[in-house]
Amino acid sequence: MNQLHFPILSTIVFLPVIGALLVSLIDSKKETAIRWVTFIVLLLDFLVSLPLFFYFNSSTYQMQFVEKVPWISSLGMNYYLGIDGISLFLVLLTTFLSPIAQLSTWSGITQKTKEFNIVLLLLQTGMLGVFVSLDIFLFYIFWEFQLIPMYLMIGIWGGPNRVFATMKFFLYTFFGSVFMLVALMALYFLHHAYYHEYTFNMVTLMSQPLPANLQFWLFIAFALAFAIKVPMWPFHTWLPWAHVEAPTAGSVILAGILLKMGTYGFLRFNLPMFASMTHQFVDIILIISLIGIFYGAFVAMVQPDIKKLVAYSSVSHLGYSMLGMFALTTIGIEGSIMQMINHGISTGALFLIVGIVYERMHTRNISEYGGLASLVPIFSVFFMIFTLSSIAVPGTNGFIGEFMVLFGTFESHKVFAIIAAFGGLFAAVYMLTMFKRVVFLKPLNPKLLKLTDFNLREWIYMVPLVVFVFWIGIYPNTFLSKMHASVNHLIEQTKITNVNPNLNGKVSFDNKVIIKKSGLKG
Amino acid sequence: MLAAYMFVSVLLFAIGATGAMIRRNFLIVLMSLELMINGAGMALIVMSYFTGNISGQVMFLFVAAVAASETAVGLAIAAMMYKNKKSVDINDYTTLKK
């Protein structure tokens, strides 16, 4: 049902495209005009997305602001957009982070600014499309589409060996999504075989799961594609490369939003549609995410390059998110969604911070910094706040996400939660050692002396992030209350494990719930 | 009797093929190709005779046309080769190596 009777989601998704057209009309020499137009378009996009939050009716788990137009009806494809508790905040995160990321490139990107801004706008459309589309095919189109602008962004405006990085990023993700395409098709036809209806509609597919034995390969294919995107432990090696070579805005968006598509994918596809397989895979994925947490932290400790350090910290943070998700408890999943949002804000902010310093110093390795506190105090205060948020100190947003994940995991798998609790310790180690070597100690490097503190523009895009860090930290209820209905519904869906629709027509559910209770008894 | 005729056409074809492979002179290769096509054409005619269906012979007509055009183009290539390197030996022309 669409409360606003106005295709708000389509406007949000396609506004940036119109913006891109607008920007392409401007003469490429007038760079400030281009930057202003792009910024205004992105800001407009954010303002248009605000009603989503206010008119969102948090009592029902049904999809809201739905737009359904038959597209290729013979195949069962329709242009079907909609959001629920899970995707609401990811959309808001995207529209919130993009203008900030764009604002940070005003002095950063100097050559080919027109193309950069167009690419940024297209990327925005791609990302939003992924979060709002409820038709698997449309989802897949947007999923592939958002790769291209990111590829260009890293490839053209990146660092020294950007081509290798962007090639690896693109091929790795593409490799995963190819499996997803195959699984998509298989799902489409298997669904027809059992429910006699050709449809790409996600909601129906979610509500009519397939029998357990068929779900095995589908689950693996989807899981692989999303695991590469998350990135989960063994599939993470593209992330440090992509981050190190990406321009600041690219890193912010890559860390802030693109990584969330993987976790979002798990929530949308793997958990509801392949419930019985999810229960089988719970232990493996929990172990992998635990490894991810500790591995990310350990390797981050020894990185000489700040961006690589923050990249590995993303692996660790998202390990938490996956841990919470596959604990299959309401609090765990809510915690994992919160962790996604927090990671978006804190890591996005950290990349902005690194970007600011990189713009002035053109170097990223920690050894060349030192004693910034005495030179650029305001910068150090902001850096401190975001470091605290990423270490998950209570009072900041990181703690809410981490505690909910820990408690969620504790409810179903005690041992994993206890081990994960020590993960936070290593987060503190690597962040603080980096923070100490960059901000404290004496400024030895002569080049540091010409560092200038924040200018107005940097103030503008840093303050909202700080506001959100403390808002979520102190009063997370505004966010959590919107999620309950959808998350509870998702948990119900993951409980339907015993499905045996007989081939000839009538489908018989018996909702006898078999959840394989694993992990140490409390 | 059918087998006998078929043996002849297969023999023709095989000899043409061997010729095309072992000879160095491009013109001889052309001729052996001609021979192969002729072998194939003969098989057509044999089949048309034994199955009593005239279309085999009509097909031969087309095959002949194609053979003629193929040899024409082949000879044009031979002329080009000759003009280029004064030699028609196919082993001299290995620019397709890399």
Add this chain to the structure above:
Amino acid sequence: MKTLVLLIIIWPLIGFLINGLFGKWTKNYAGIIAASALGLSFLSAVYPIWQVILGNIYDYVYFTWMPLGKFSVPFGLRIDSLSAVMLFVVTFVSWMIHIYSNGYMKGDPGYARYFTYLNLFVFSMLLLILGDSYLLMFVGWEGVGLCSYLLIGFWYDKKTASDAGEKAFVVNRIGDAGFIIGVLFILFNFHSVTYADVFPFVHQVLTPETATIIGLALFLGAMGKSAQFPLYIWLTDAMEGPTPVSSLIHAATMVTAGVYMVARSNAIYDMSPIAMEVVASVGAFTAFYAATMALTHKDIKRILAYSTLSQLGYMFIGVGVGVYWAGIFHLMTHAFFKGLLFLGAGAVMHSMRGLLSTDLMGGLKKKMPQTAILMVIASLAIAGIPPFAGFFSKDAILAGALEMGHPIIWIVGEVTAFMTAFYMFRFVFTVFYGEEKVPNLYHELHVHEAPKVMTIPMWVLGVLSIIGGWVGLHVSGEIPIEAFIARTAPTLEVANEAHYSEAFLMGFSACVGLLGIFTAWVIYIKKWITAESIANTFKPIYTLLANTYYVDEFVYFFIVKPFWWVSEFFLWKIVDVKIIDGGVDLFGWISKRIGWLFRTLQTGFVSHYAYWISIGVMLLTGWYLVRII
């Protein structure tokens, strides 16, 4: 009343915000703002404390902080007898120390920044004490850890200071991980973390095993925060921070958080004797262990740090043995005299331009009479000499230990008491009495008495460390402080409570204290047996003690170094770069290799192409033959 309770916390927060945001403009008024914020907080705390003494308990919920599915975590404040004592200690002592640091930090460039952090610290500490749930306590817990990190590393351009700060935070985080696990268990079993929902139902909900697990997990947190045996390494390095910080954080308030937490969760600890045993024995061992190290140390702040460690050990003995009121009582008295000791040391350092080693000092009595007297009072208090505060609280703990059936702990306690008395008076005699070790050093440094603004708080603490103990006197049949604290933290009922006569215990511990002072007097004043002679008779033990059992080196070489080495060379260079990344690049390499393979087929000779064609034809016809005909 509800807003008044909230105000206690809000005042330091306001102080923090003013100094924090307008640091530039409140350049030299920052100290006054911060001190007045604390003063107001103390004043607004007096009335609630008085009400609590009269017997009622306040528990207000302000808003729901974190909705966790079925149950939610409220943000609420609670004042009962236990938190009232802590409230008094924290607000009053921090107020004194704020006034003191006005003088101490006069010329420092980071003047405003110092007071911002100090106010934030007091805010988090109050949150820790007044919070009505374990989670809120945890918020305060981490906030306090953060502020100690900031304050230890206050002079951040000194490498040792920022390293010490980071070390403090990381070691605290180890403790916090344990605390979190404890909170998870509680939340899981009780479906809530607020004290009101947890403590009354302990017996129905918890089995002894889970109680032990929770107890030990929470105690791990306490060990981290209150620097008990394994996790104490950060406290001695924390002396890098400014001295008022050491006195506030590392003597009076933060390190006592662990004791408060154990006292607060007495219901859980009563359920599991094993956890109690662990707490008591760790406390006893730390007390003894730290005291040995303090015997030989030269640097005055390090001596006081070790003495704090050992006094904390005492408090954990008290709380671990079940005599919660004694633990908290000692906490209070310790806050007074240890705070005073640190302030005194600060005054000495201030006038000696930062020199710390006792070899350079001697006969300071003449130059700094007031500080000398105050230090003597504080040392008497800590040594446990009757009229002073330390005596009553320490004696209560030791008596409790004996009565509750822990004779070994009682013996260890007495030996440590002797050592405490000895090293404290060794410190006093070497620094204040005797003659100047370095001729006319004082003249060049023109050592003078500390300014008024520093001595007044010291005098106040001096008075308190005298009369503070009298609250523990037998008055009309029962000890007032014991009755007061026992309302929330009743002493553990033990089956065979051995009854020893009060007088005997009191007398015995007083004698032990006097004996300690006498031996120090003999060695350092009379010099019948000089310290050096003892040192070289027990050469190996002396060197072992001098460099603190080589613990720091051990930790560095056997835990930190291998940790970094493994994650650098093994995890990063090999596993990540070679194996996983290599695995991914392997795909690229394989496809390249296959491409190369096919390239060899393109030889350029037309005949070879003809061969491949004929092979193809043969295979095709062969397959056709086999399958179809």
Add this chain to the structure above:
Amino acid sequence: MSVEIVVFAILALMAVGGGFGIIVTKNPFRAAMWMVLSFIGSAGLFVMLDAVFIAMLQLIVYAGAITVMIVIAMYTMDRLTIASLKRFNNQAYFGALFGIGILLDFIVIAAKLKINTAQMGKNLSIAGSNVKAIGDVLFKSYLLPFEITAIVLLIALFGAVALTKKDL
């Protein structure tokens, strides 16, 4: 019956021998002559198979036009370079091997070929004339291929001209 076999043997020997002659002779001119011999042999076989028109066509097109075309092409090249070329390229035994391989494969196929020869020899000519039969079928059901062959020939013409032209 035996006469037919004898005639068949002679013609087959002519065709195959001609073919063999092409691939063996060193001099291309002589090879052309062997080719003509081979074509005449196969034309004879066509006649035996009631494909009179095709036989004539074979003689005219293959033996006449194509062979002459090749020989004319040879004239443009000086005789010595063409004649003196080495006969077999390197590792020619591979080629022979594969040629025999193909031969064996096809012979087996030819041997095992089973087709219904019910209609053998019938309806190859209307009212005695093979050409009428071909013409009838050609312009009724195979008109489109006929047109396309015309175009193919045209294209081959253009191709040959374009290739050999010096400056296009």
